[in-house]
Amino acid sequence: MTVDRPSHLAGALRRRRYPLSAWPWRALSYAVTTVPVAGVLAVAAGVLAGPLLLVVGALRRDRPVDVAALTVLAAVTVTGLGVAPLVSAPVAAFERWRLGLVDDRPVVGPRWRGPAARFTGGAAWREVAYVAWLGTVVPLAYGTYALLVLLDLALVAGPWLAGGQERIVLVRVTIDSPTEAVPWAVAGVLAAPALLYLAGLLVAGQAAVARWLLDAAPDGAALREVTRSRARLVGAYEAERRRIERDVHDGAQPRLTALTLQLGLARLDVPEDSPAAGPLAVAHEQAKELMVTLRGIVQGIRPPQLTELGLAGAVGELAARSVVPVAVRADLARPVPEPVETTAWYVVSEALGNVVRHAGATRAEVRLTRGDRGLVVEVEDDGRGGADPDRGTGLTGLADRVAAADGRLLLASPTGGPTLVRVELPCRP
Structure with a gap:
């Protein structure tokens, strides 16, 4: 003890x-x-x-x-x-x-x-x-x-x-x-x-x-400059993310789709007993697997659910796919900036993944609240509790992602449960 x-x-x-x-x-x-x-x-x-x-x-x-x-x-x-x-x-x-x-x-x-x-x-x-x-x-x-x-x-x-x-x-x-x-x-x-x-x-x-x-602490000017530089880095990362997503979605993905179709048509024209049939079939399957991988990469940059359904709908889709029953309560009367939406989605995705893998819970609840100061995301489950960031990299990586958005992550997980993950993300106009 x-x-x-x-x-x-x-x-x-x-x-x-x-x-x-x-x-x-x-x-x-x-x-x-x-x-x-x-x-x-x-x-x-x-x-x-x-x-x-x-x-x-x-x-x-x-x-x-x-x-x-x-x-x-x-x-x-x-x-x-x-x-x-x-x-x-x-x-x-x-x-x-x-x-x-x-x-x-x-x-x-x-x-x-x-x-x-x-x-x-x-x-x-x-x-x-x-x-x-x-x-x-x-x-x-x-x-x-x-x-x-x-x-x-x-x-x-x-x-x-x-x-x-x-x-x-x-x-x-x-x-x-x-x-x-x-x-x-x-x-x-x-x-x-x-x-x-x-x-x-x-x-x-x-x-x-x-x-x-x-106690020698950093000067206030240095702290303000660190905050500004982090905001600039986040903004630059978001702009670069959008460029990569656009280039992959509009350039590489259509070309790979066309190549997969051409390989499929070529397989129809080549007899099955031809020496080229085997390598052609392998190339076709690899092209289809590459399409799936590329689609996953694009979705990893920014989940398409956010663009199509918004934050509440995308979180609802995550809840619907979860093995553990998840209730979603969203109060998003005001719009949420796109970078904050992406961070919040990853927070919910990682937190629900931890619930399924580690918590042993029978139910969970996700709460989204857009206030005057920003967006608050809460994920609570009735599992065994005892979550510790030192025992794995999931919560630590989540905290790093939240900190990059100038937010903070709070964790309450006593032994025996329940576990509550609360994330506060500022929303700049």
């Missing part, structure tokens, strides 16, 4: 056995190693912020700002901006390594392209932002949590601290005796698990910010 283990602290916090697992200790180790790093960065931030605080203080007291203070402030600002992209690199590398204490997922850093590139790359300035956040926000958060822990410890130790000359003051409540401190001590004990989870949330939040800022 495979045990589903969380791969990061945020996922572990949702589990009931979190306090009894190793994750609290991993969170503690991450927090403990954060303290020296954040402490050093906090001191550096304080040094850099000193001149700014002097200038702000002078302005608030309506005093003239010294030119020397402004000069120092400008020099510190320029120096900080000039050094920050370079200093942040080793800190960010260490933080990516340290993130493994609470997150098993890999984090990829940017490639080193030289000091000059550090000032123009978006990843470098995200590292600077993380270092600034680590030196300012994180110390404040950890300090607040430390105060809460000290308060809880004071509550728990209240019965031993109160009494005699010692009194405990909690906001507006004053505890004068150990008896009065007992209820507060019980509350402190009960609050300990909440503090444990709060520490986990604090560390998980810090780790989430670290992953968000330090």
Whole structure:
């Protein structure tokens, strides 16, 4: 039996056995190693912020700002901006390594392209932002949590601290005796698990910010260019597909049909006992087989059912030919572009083929819905379930075909069934 283990602290916090697992200790180790790093960065931030605080203080007291203070402030600002992209690199590398204490997922850093590139790359300035956040926000958060822990410890130790000359003051409540401190001590004990989870949330939040800022992701412009190039490739493929289909259908197929007829007529004119009768018959049969093969190739480029019947009719024909009873429900109030129709047809064809070969189902249903955002294709069966793309290339190839059309494939197939294949295809006008 495979045990589903969380791969990061945020996922572990949702589990009931979190306090009894190793994750609290991993969170503690991450927090403990954060303290020296954040402490050093906090001191550096304080040094850099000193001149700014002097200038702000002078302005608030309506005093003239010294030119020397402004000069120092400008020099510190320029120096900080000039050094920050370079200093942040080793800190960010260490933080990516340290993130493994609470997150098993890999984090990829940017490639080193030289000091000059550090000032123009978006990843470098995200590292600077993380270092600034680590030196300012994180110390404040950890300090607040430390105060809460000290308060809880004071509550728990209240019965031993109160009494005699010692009194405990909690906001507006004053505890004068150990008896009065007992209820507060019980509350402190009960609050300990909440503090444990709060520490986990604090560390998980810090780790989430670290992953968000330090994980080198492709730039938005690069992603947009990849999307555009894929759209251009799909468009070029569709145009080339139509050209091949037209050339084969209008050129090679009629000529092969004429050749088959000529061979048939020649067989009628040649006596059966002639030496040429045998080879001629073989050539005629091969020509007919080639016609069938070529017809299959043409149909594989774009099924003729789509041209003749439309998507709903072509899917209905697939359902009629299926060994497993298939119900088709189509809601196609708006037209579907031809490339999307072809992709959807292949999705249904492959999915129904999997139902027949692997599912052991008694019935299946195909649903076609044309919405505002695109076409949704759903194929559901009542089979044994357990479909896994890793055990075969059918679903993987199907996902690749859908991705080429800028769509996505979703699979739900628990053991025991049912299995649902949902494909969402965008329809561009």
